[in-house]
Amino acid sequence: MGGLVEHGAKDLGRLNDEHRLMESRMQLIDDAVDSPDDPDWQKDVLRKSVRFLAENLPGHMYREEEGVFLTAANQLGLETTVDTLRQQHNDLRQMLEIVQQQEKHHQWEALTLTMTDLVELLRDHIAGEETGLFPVVSQWGA
Numbered sequence: 001m002g003g004l005v006e007h008g009a010k011d012l013g014r015l016n017d018e019h020r021l022m023e024s025r026m027q028l029i030d031d032a033v034d035s036p037d038d039p040d041w042q043k044d045v046l047r048k049s050v051r052f053l054a055e056n057l058p059g060h061m062y063r064e065e066e067g068v069f070l071t072a073a074n075q076l077g078l079e080t081t082v083d084t085l086r087q088q089h090n091d092l093r094q095m096l097e098i099v100q101q102q103e104k105h106h107q108w109e110a111l112t113l114t115m116t117d118l119v120e121l122l123r124d125h126i127a128g129e130e131t132g133l134f135p136v137v138s139q140w141g142a
């Protein structure tokens with residue numbers, strides 16, 4: 001049972017750091033989406049962003065699901081919040097699949113649209129975790 005405590009405040013620092021990295025990347029994506037006059041740079045940013053997300057998002061979500069989500073649902077009674085966050089993870093996984101396919105097939109216009117949706121959901125999701133979940137887990141684990 002001691003392992004559950006280790007999934008408390010200790011892991012939150014890393015998750016928060018990763019959120020900040022994702023936010024920097026999303027700011028760059030915003031800038032690229034807003035720069036249709038510079039298509040080469042736009043494509044370069046989008047291509048690298050797909051790679052960044054593919055390399056960083058799945059592991060981050062997996063660690064949350066195996067760590068703070070379990071703690072929050074099983075120990076802290078936050079099942080409803082965790083259900084919503086899990087569903088968002090599944091939606092993000094699907095969108096990540098789609099942007100990878102779009103990038104592979106050079107569907108830049110479609111990629112720009114899907115990426116915009118992905119960024120919007122990821123921002124909502126991070127806000128939900130940092131307001132509705134992490135503070136409770138942090139208090140409990142402290």
Ligand SMILES: [Fe+2]
Pocket residue numbers: 061064085089125129
């Ligand atoms: Fe998450």
Ligand SMILES: [Fe+2]
Pocket residue numbers: 015019060064126129
């Ligand atoms: Fe997260």
